[in-house]
Amino acid sequence: MASLKKRGDNYFLQYYLPGKIQKRKNLHTNCIQVAKELKRQHESAQARGEAFGLPTRTPLHEIVSAYAQHIRIVNKPKSAQTDIYYLRDLFGPTRWQGR
Secondary structure: OOEEEEEOOEEEEEEEEOOOEEEEEEOOOOOHHHHHHHHHHHHHHHHHOOOOOOOOOOOHHHHHHHHHHHHHHHOOHHHHHHHHHHHHHHHOOOOOOOO
């Protein structure tokens, strides 16, 4: 079970991990409806046994680069080349090193 706390203008999600460890996560919103939806998503993810579903602050180009490296390892060369072509088409070639 999680709860919402308002500190200043932002809402925080407060929840407990196993072992009674209390955690707070800044939701970066001042809208109660958005905060309630994020809380609902968090509780659903916990019920399914998944990690917390909020986005990270990891830059997109790092995520796409890591995924491109993974594609090169697990796929055949031509298949990897095709997949990376589509990634370049979606995200552009300038922000990540897809070569």
